[in-house]
Amino acid sequence: MGADEEILQEFLVEGRENLDRLERELVGFEKNGASEQSIGAIFRTVHTIKGTAGFFGFERLQSLAHVAENLLSKIRDGQLALSSDIVSAQLAVVDGCRLMMDWVEQTGTDGTDDYVALKARLEALTVGAAPEVVAAPAPVVAVEAPPPPPVVVAAPVVAVEPTPAPVQPNVVLPPGQEGERADTTVRVDVHLLDKLMDLAGELVLARNQLLKFATTSRDVGLGQSTQRLDLITSELQEHVMKTRMQPIGGVWNKLPRVVRDLSGELGKHVRLELEGKDTGLDRSVLEAIKDPLTHIVRNAIDHGIEKPAARIAKGKLGEGLLRLRAMHEGGHVLLEITDDGAGIDADRVRAKAVERGILTPDRAAKLTTHEAQALVFAPGFSTAEKVTNVSGRGVGMDVVKTNIERIGGAVEIESVAGQGTTIRIKIPLTLAIIPALIVAAAGERYALPQSGVLELVRIDPASGRKVELVDNTPVYRLRGELLPLVYLPQLLGTGGATGTTVVVLQNEGRPFGLVVDTAQDTEEIVVKPIGKRLRDLVTYSGATILGDGRVALILDVRGIATRTGLGLMKRREAEVTHQESTAGDRYLIASVGADRRVAVSLDSVARLEEFAVEKIERAAGREVMQYRAQMLPLIRLGDALGAMPAEPGDTVHVIVYSAGERDLGLVVEGILDVIEQRAQISTTVAQHGLLGSAVLDGKVTDVVDVAAIAANAGYATGAM
Amino acid sequence: MAEQLCSFQLAGMTFGVPAVEVQEIMRAQPITRVPLADPATAGLMNLRGQIVTTIDLRARLGLVPRPAEEKPINVVIRTSEGLFSLLVDAIGDVVVPAREILELIPENVPTHFRDLIAGAYKLPDRLLFVLLLDRLVTH
Numbered sequence: 001m002g003a004d005e006e007i008l009q010e011f012l013v014e015g016r017e018n019l020d021r022l023e024r025e026l027v028g029f030e031k032n033g034a035s036e037q038s039i040g041a042i043f044r045t046v047h048t049i050k051g052t053a054g055f056f057g058f059e060r061l062q063s064l065a066h067v068a069e070n071l072l073s074k075i076r077d078g079q080l081a082l083s084s085d086i087v088s089a090q091l092a093v094v095d096g097c098r099l100m101m102d103w104v105e106q107t108g109t110d111g112t113d114d115y116v117a118l119k120a121r122l123e124a125l126t127v128g129a130a131p132e133v134v135a136a137p138a139p140v141v142a143v144e145a146p147p148p149p150p151v152v153v154a155a156p157v158v159a160v161e162p163t164p165a166p167v168q169p170n171v172v173l174p175p176g177q178e179g180e181r182a183d184t185t186v187r188v189d190v191h192l193l194d195k196l197m198d199l200a201g202e203l204v205l206a207r208n209q210l211l212k213f214a215t216t217s218r219d220v221g222l223g224q225s226t227q228r229l230d231l232i233t234s235e236l237q238e239h240v241m242k243t244r245m246q247p248i249g250g251v252w253n254k255l256p257r258v259v260r261d262l263s264g265e266l267g268k269h270v271r272l273e274l275e276g277k278d279t280g281l282d283r284s285v286l287e288a289i290k291d292p293l294t295h296i297v298r299n300a301i302d303h304g305i306e307k308p309a310a311r312i313a314k315g316k317l318g319e320g321l322l323r324l325r326a327m328h329e330g331g332h333v334l335l336e337i338t339d340d341g342a343g344i345d346a347d348r349v350r351a352k353a354v355e356r357g358i359l360t361p362d363r364a365a366k367l368t369t370h371e372a373q374a375l376v377f378a379p380g381f382s383t384a385e386k387v388t389n390v391s392g393r394g395v396g397m398d399v400v401k402t403n404i405e406r407i408g409g410a411v412e413i414e415s416v417a418g419q420g421t422t423i424r425i426k427i428p429l430t431l432a433i434i435p436a437l438i439v440a441a442a443g444e445r446y447a448l449p450q451s452g453v454l455e456l457v458r459i460d461p462a463s464g465r466k467v468e469l470v471d472n473t474p475v476y477r478l479r480g481e482l483l484p485l486v487y488l489p490q491l492l493g494t495g496g497a498t499g500t501t502v503v504v505l506q507n508e509g510r511p512f513g514l515v516v517d518t519a520q521d522t523e524e525i526v527v528k529p530i531g532k533r534l535r536d537l538v539t540y541s542g543a544t545i546l547g548d549g550r551v552a553l554i555l556d557v558r559g560i561a562t563r564t565g566l567g568l569m570k571r572r573e574a575e576v577t578h579q580e581s582t583a584g585d586r587y588l589i590a591s592v593g594a595d596r597r598v599a600v601s602l603d604s605v606a607r608l609e610e611f612a613v614e615k616i617e618r619a620a621g622r623e624v625m626q627y628r629a630q631m632l633p634l635i636r637l638g639d640a641l642g643a644m645p646a647e648p649g650d651t652v653h654v655i656v657y658s659a660g661e662r663d664l665g666l667v668v669e670g671i672l673d674v675i676e677q678r679a680q681i682s683t684t685v686a687q688h689g690l691l692g693s694a695v696l697d698g699k700v701t702d703v704v705d706v707a708a709i710a711a712n713a714g715y716a717t718g719a720m
Numbered sequence: 721m722a723e724q725l726c727s728f729q730l731a732g733m734t735f736g737v738p739a740v741e742v743q744e745i746m747r748a749q750p751i752t753r754v755p756l757a758d759p760a761t762a763g764l765m766n767l768r769g770q771i772v773t774t775i776d777l778r779a780r781l782g783l784v785p786r787p788a789e790e791k792p793i794n795v796v797i798r799t800s801e802g803l804f805s806l807l808v809d810a811i812g813d814v815v816v817p818a819r820e821i822l823e824l825i826p827e828n829v830p831t832h833f834r835d836l837i838a839g840a841y842k843l844p845d846r847l848l849f850v851l852l853l854d855r856l857v858t859h
Contacts, residue, residue: 202769444753492755530764531773532801533857537756543764543771551752551764551771 008104011052013187015101016253018045023094026087036076042090043072049097058110061100067119068093071126086125092118099257190283193244197432200233200240201526207233208547241430245280248326248333251290252277255297259322262301269308269319270301276326281333282430288407289335289427292400296337296423297322299396304341304421314418316340328429335425344415346372353378357586373415377401379606399607402508406558406628407431408451436525436554438546439503439516441488442495445552446516447525447544448503452557454511456519457502476502476513485513486564488555492539507561514560523547527554536631539563562658587675587696587703588655590668593643597672599696600704606658608671610651625654625665632656633715634665640709641689641702657706664710673697688712725841727812727848728795731783735849736841737806739814741797746805748791749774762807767796773857774805780856782832797853804857815848817841822850 022045025038050065068090074080096115103111207229214226252274263270281289305311305320312318325336349372350364358378359367367375379398404411409427428434428451436447457478459467467474467485474485474497485502489495499515525544530553534540538559546552586602609627616623616634623634634654638646646669654665681692681703689712691705725736751763751774760780764771774794778786786792792807822839838850 198769205769444755494753494755528771530771533773533804534754534757534761537754539756540754543752545766545769545771549766550750551766553752553754553764 011056012101012105015049018049019094019098021045026090029082029087039076043076046072058104060110060114061097064093064096064115064119067122071122074126089121089125102257196240197244200237203233204237205545205547244282246283246286247278248281249277251286251293252324258294258297259301262298267307268301268305270305271319271321273323279326279328279333282432284431285407285427292403295396295400300337300339304339306342332426332428336422338420338422340420343417343419343421344373345417349373349375373413376413408434408449431527433524433526435522437522438520440518440520441499441516447552447554450522452505454504454506457504459500459502483511483513485515486560487515491564505557507557512561538630589672589675591670591672592641592668593638594646596643597701598704599701600655600706605655606663607656609654609656611654612651632663632665634667635709635713636667664715725815725850727815728808729810729812730777730808734812734846735851736815737797737851737853741853743796743798745811746794749794765805770803772803772805774807776807781836799853799857801857
């Protein structure tokens with residue numbers, strides 16, 4: 001990052017802080033009335049934004065702040081009284097400035113919107129309302145001058161711009177609340193906080209060791225000191241953790257823009273309400289929920305909220321409401337996303353699930369309304385009538401669910417047809433310290449995140465309940481259900497099929513049993529990264545240091561399921577039901593290279609994704625991409641099939657295949673359609689990498705042999 | 721100025737790494753195995769709260785395995801990928817190869833070895849192979 005960019009970052013951070021404060025002050029006006037002191041503070045904040053924007057040459061931002069400042073100066077000078085019209089106009093300025101700063105961050109320019117209407121509104125307020133109120137508030141204001149600028153404003157960036165603020169040094173003002181608040185805040189480098197977090201974690205480990213030692217000692221003094229150390233350490237850790245918390249508002253700030261753009265694109269009117277902006281979350285969690293949250297919001301606007309005419313016809317307001325709420329509950333944060341749109345029609349969902357081959361008609365009919373609505377989280381499900389840019393590829397909500405579950409969260413949906421939908425997300429406060437079950441297998445200890453553990457079962461051969469083999473796969477009868485078993489030592493290659501303790505784990509809603517020698521304690525562990533060299537190993541999500549100072553690997557439940565092929569079971573099952581319920585095969589039609597149209601079987605397609613081209617990296621001479629914390633090898637289907645190269649675009653479409661242990665991404669130029677039909681594949685055209693060609697959707701289409709292409713590129717595929 | 725090299729022994733050969741990249745040298749430490757990892761990864765160790773990947777240099781260079789009764793020494797190095805610990809047989813002196821010229825490794829030496837070596841210094845009594853650290857710690 002260059003020096004200029006650093007200054008720009010500083011400008012953005014500070015500018016956003018200023019806007020946040022401005023917003024609070026403006027809202028405070030409406031509640032508590034204006035004091036000359038707070039008007040002075042607002043005036044200066046706007047002035048600072050104007051000044052710094054000018055310094056960086058963001059003319060649109062500067063111009064908007066300038067007009068807003070003119071209006072404020074009239075109020076400050078007592079020529080104009082504050083009205084709710086003025087407050088809302090100023091709030092609109094805050095929103096406008098925020099959007100422009102987003103633009104600055106993303107594109108380096110302040111956007112394309114000149115805010116002509118808003119500026120005209122501000123100017124009208126500045127001129128129009130002036131004569132009415134000359135008399136009343138003027139004397140009060142004249143007595144006192146604005147207070148000296150708060151500390152925050154006097155940051156280096158601001159100092160560059162000469163600030164002609166009318167500061168009067170001889171006026172002493174009582175310390176306002178605003179000044180105190182600014183004084184008690186310090187900006188700290190994130191890495192320093194991470195380091196503090198690490199050290200606090202180490203202290204916890206040292207304490208644990210000491211506690212073990214103290215219990216075996218008879219020294220009373222040692223016992224007492226240890227106990228105090230114990231308490232202090234816990235408190236310290238808790239507070240250090242709090243320093244890493246950031247308000248969820250930081251993530252939400254992006255949403256007004258998303259809502260504005262999307263509703264405009266779709267011709268809908270949506271009002272966004274945000275409650276609980278200050279709810280604090282660990283940085284890592286915030287990062288992890290950013291995309292799922294945006295996806296849910298997009299979905300709500302695309303599928304949930306109806307067009308104005310349809311809403312009015314149903315007796316609703318033309319403007320839809322999308323409300324996000326965040327709150328703390330226990331050690332968790334609850335997020336609620338509510339819309340007052342069309343809701344989820346359970347019957348339509350059932351029909352769609354049957355059509356998509358997710359359920360048999362029998363099973364679909366037996367589902368309760370709530371269960372049927374939850375089907376929107378099923379992989380490959382989408383109720384959108386057509387594939388749009390926005391959503392409807394059926395690859396969305398299941399990814400949302402998986403991503404939230406990966407960080408130990410849970411998501412549920414509640415919907416009343418015609419009235420709206422509420423999605424509730426429960427997420428942990430932090431990912432840095434998690435409760436984990438410590439298990440031992442073949443002489444090594446491993447940590448299993450508690451969030452994936454359902455229960456512990458002991459295999460007792462004496463009771464007559466034992467492990468059975470179904471087609472060479474060990475299973476266990478657990479309350480009448482067959483539980484597939486995975487022997488941890490066998491999986492890791494450290495031992496055989498031994499062990500008597502079954503840890504029942506849940507992967508994407510499906511339980512399986514992990515057999516270990518013993519299950520030991522539950523411990524709060526500090527999650528540490530495992531390093532680049534070992535990152536490709538899907539079976540581990542990190543490592544931790546146990547109470548005795550030894551390192552233990554943290555097992556990744558999804559990775560284990562993937563490695564054993566349990567992730568594929570679901571698909572197999574889906575295929576079975578699929579054969580019962582539908583007559584054809586499902587194909588994904590994609591455009592490849594400049595002009596080819598090919599089909600790939602949907603059977604082992606895990607997901608469809610679109611990425612910015614920059615995300616493609618190279619490793620060992622091959623194109624790869626970081627995807628869901630793993631390396632996703634990429635194959636360009638166009639090159640593999642010898643198609644004419646296409647014009648490179650800004651984004652690439654990737655078909656993600658599940659291939660046994662690891663995923664594989666096929667890069668195509670575009671996803672055209674998903675069709676379902678019984679196709680006769682003719683093999684007369686023999687080209688490597690093709691199964692043949694078939695008439696699909698009325699056109700002759702080449703059907704791709706993914707396994708052959710993967711093998712040709714040197715990627716072994718177990719299960720395609 | 722000539723580079724200072726921290727030298728060590730591996731299967732009767734002498735290797736060196738730039739001394740500025742060496743953080744510390746430690747006796748054998750408890751190591752947690754990482755099943756399914758590549759054979760050169762000996763495991764993970766706890767270096768005062770930091771988890772450090774330990775690489776068995778004999779395995780990495782394709783040399784004969786160390787006899788079980790011999791305890792290895794940890795050479796903790798800084799790389800662009802963070803800290804790593806290299807398992808070596810014994811530590812030698814810090815060498816400043818003043819006048820010698822760094823010789824390239826002949827082409828008939830196996831690639832898996834040659835790829836990890838910057839070159840060899842001809843010391844009076846032996847050859848000193850200089851390791852390429854960044855390449856050593858990646859696959």
